[in-house]
Amino acid sequence: MAHEKIRLVKPNLELKDQALAYRQEHFDFGEQVINGSGLLDQIASYEEWLEKVTANASIKTVDPDWVLTDTFFAVRVSDHKIVGIADLRYQINDFLKDFGNCGYSVRPSERRKGYAAEILRQICLAARKYGLQQLQLSVEKENAASIKTIEKNGGHYCRSFTFENKEAYVYFINL
Numbered sequence: 122m123a124h125e126k127i128r129l130v131k132p133n134l135e136l137k138d139q140a141l142a143y144r145q146e147h148f149d150f151g152e153q154v155i156n157g158s159g160l161l162d163q164i165a166s167y168e169e170w171l172e173k174v175t176a177n178a179s180i181k182t183v184d185p186d187w188v189l190t191d192t193f194f195a196v197r198v199s200d201h202k203i204v205g206i207a208d209l210r211y212q213i214n215d216f217l218k219d220f221g222n223c224g225y226s227v228r229p230s231e232r233r234k235g236y237a238a239e240i241l242r243q244i245c246l247a248a249r250k251y252g253l254q255q256l257q258l259s260v261e262k263e264n265a266a267s268i269k270t271i272e273k274n275g276g277h278y279c280r281s282f283t284f285e286n287k288e289a290y291v292y293f294i295n296l
Contacts, residue, residue: 127204127236129193129243132174136194136203137167143194143203143228150229157207157224159192174208188212191247195227195240204231205240209247213257219282219291221257222248237270245274249296256296262288 195205
């Protein structure tokens with residue numbers, strides 16, 4: 122369990138500077154992909170990204186090539202710092218058949234403090250509240266920390282697949 126409480130917060134304009142600092146920390150750490158970020162790692166303008174994740178959170182405006190998705194910042198309650206990000210995809214399309222319902226990441230300076238497990242726990246609660254019966258997640262075979270996080274939240278191994286020449290595992294969490 123994280124030493125400090127976090128809450129999942131939908132992205133907004135007030136979080137822009139923090140979100141950009143969060144993204145930069147991943148880049149400075151040598152990470153070009155930020156899992157669960159709704160492409161925050163690829164879209165240059167925060168406003169453009171915010172518009173896209175907001176649109177994808179509504180059945181009326183979701184991108185026709187995507188699925189209904191809520192994106193959340195994991196914000197530490199004590200100092201309002203973004204410690205992670207997650208997305209919860211309410212459907213799985215053909216592209217997502219191996220990747221699953223959610224992705225998440227924790228900023229490099231805040232890892233190994235229990236935040237990932239707490240983010241995933243809160244994502245599971247949100248998924249259950251939405252009516253999902255189970256959550257499907259994928260994880261690269263060598264990501265032992267994430268495998269531990271998934272298993273800590275009740276995940277069980279289902280199968281493996283290969284993506285971009287890397288072996289990954291598919292897990293299910295019954296809600």
